[in-house]
Amino acid sequence: MALSKSDVEHIAHLARLEVSDDEIADYVDKLSSIIDLVAKLGELDTSDVLPMAHPLDMSQRLRPDEATESDQRDLYQRNAQAVGDGFYRVPKVIE
DSSP: OOOOHHHHHHHHHHTTOOOOHHHHHHHHHHHHHHHHHHHHHHHSOOTTOOOOSOSSOOOOOOOOOOOOSOOOHHHHHTTOSOEETTEEOOOOOOO
């Protein structure tokens, strides 16, 4: 399926892209070849291909769920303008 100049202009408008007249011919060729490639892929017989969730038959390495850093909340909140009960206090923004 070949795209026309008006198709590319319409796509550019929908994507809010500014495409110059010099670039449109190039985009027509490139986008048309991409659409042709996708159409060829759609013609392939994949009935004998098993679906796979991941290309590698592996399991994730898991680490123990342990705290690796110490609690430094007081250190971090020392620079805050307003702190209360361990939380940062901010001005009310919703009435």
